[in-house]
Amino acid sequence: MAMQISALNSKDTRPQTLGVAAGSGYDEAQAPAKVQNRDSGGEIGVKVQRHGQWALMSQAQSRLSMLQSMEQSIVSTYRQLVNLARQLDQNGGQSQALANQARALAHQVKSDGWLDGELSPNSKQGQSHYLMNRVDLLSPRNQGETVRIGLPGGNHLSLKLGAQASQSRALAELAPQFARLGITASLSGQGKLQLTGPEALFSSPWTFQGQGIRVPAGNPIPIGLDAQPQVLEQLADGLEGTNLDYEKARLRALLVALEQHRKALQAQRQQLMARMEALRSAAQLASQDPDALGSEIKSYIKGGDFGAQLQALMAQANLSRQSVVSLLSL
Incomplete structure (x- = not known):
């Protein structure tokens, strides 16, 4: 969703007229020019402020795009793993073919770059x-x-x-x-x-x-x-072995973890969108301090590590079957 923000009003509290003492030698003809220069400075300040707001909203929009891409990668990976789990339950004897599917998925995830080797959101791409x-x-x-x-x-x-x-x-x-x-x-x-x-x-x-x-x-x-090990490569190796019950358990754990990650990303995306909307509304209605909201968004954008929030979610009890399967309806 493209966000727009109107120009913020400049609150110039300086006196609008100048007191001139008698005999000061003040050239009244110069007064309009000086006032005009002062007004020009105010206009420049507004333009600088407006430019800063646009730049901030652009950064926030880029962050939103990143969060959305991570969510999409998680949903896609989740669906493919659900399909793999179903095939494993129905056709356990074709484990080699399933192992090939797992390796193909591992290659896809690595190429996309939005998830790391443990299928967690990867906010440090290229590292x-x-x-x-x-x-x-x-x-x-x-x-x-x-x-x-x-x-x-x-x-x-x-x-x-x-x-x-x-x-x-x-x-x-x-x-x-x-x-x-x-x-x-x-x-x-x-x-x-x-x-x-x-x-x-x-x-x-x-x-x-x-x-x-x-x-x-x-x-x-x-x-x-x-x-860092590639968990999908480990899954592929396991599917080529004999302990398929262990690989079924691994798949279930991966599905639960992916659902937790999706929830964390969704929460972050919604929080950032709410902050952006608050900044836009504050700029239009002057009901809040836009500079304070802007600083809040800056801090939020810089806080790009998802580890703490994801770990907190992973510490919760296992999700219900309905919660885990909810991704299928997306």
């Missing part, structure tokens, strides 16, 4: 996803620790980890420290620390040096990170 499987920085420990990490390209991190920190608190403390190097830290579907950033930062093993709590003390040791 790589890795898991820190060999070092546990998220589990609680009785003591705090400083872990020093050396990354490719001469980059370094010094991570301060608190004692008895829960998984969520540890992640909240680590995220801003990784963000200094352009790396997004989040929680994977398996509860591992997932890092997303430029491929160059993961091109070779990282070196770790700790204090003997999470990481051995002494000389730095190289530890490689694992590329």
Whole structure:
């Protein structure tokens, strides 16, 4: 939906007339020109303000388009997995053909780029996803620790980890420290620390040096990170095996997760649309402060990581059968 916004009125509280003292030598012939110059400055301010509003609405519209594309990718993937699950129930003996379908879907999802390897919304397109499987920085420990990490390209991190920190608190403390190097830290579907950033930062093993709590003390040791697994490739491999009951359970779990992701994206899209509409209405009716609403939208647009909201949804109880199947009617 294309959003339009009218020009905001400039609230110029400066005096409209100038008091002139007698004998000041003031040239009254120059007064109109000066007032005209002042008025021109006000017009420029309005134009600048209008341009800023248009630019902001354009950014918000781009964000809406991204959210919509993610939703569409989720719906398409969901429907294909439902079809795959039905075929598996009816024709379990044709597992090789089903495995080929799963690999074709994996290729499609990767080419689209809107979902990552775990079929979660991918707000970091063009970047790589890795898991820190060999070092546990998220589990609680009785003591705090400083872990020093050396990354490719001469980059370094010094991570301060608190004692008895829960998984969520540890992640909240680590995220801003990784963000200094352009790396997004989040929680994977398996509860591992997932890092997303430029491929160059993961091109070779990282070196770790700790204090003997999470990481051995002494000389730095190289530890490689694992590329995020492609869950659809794992499904395809499993369909070629003999434990088809496990793959049926995997499919059910993927369907539930996709429904949760769709709900989170839908909520974000609706919230952003409501903020945009409020900004448009405020500009027309002056019932609220458009600048305040604009700042709110800016903050919302910059908050592009969906991890926290998705994790909160995933922590809820399993969806009912009616809720899971609701995607089929879209």
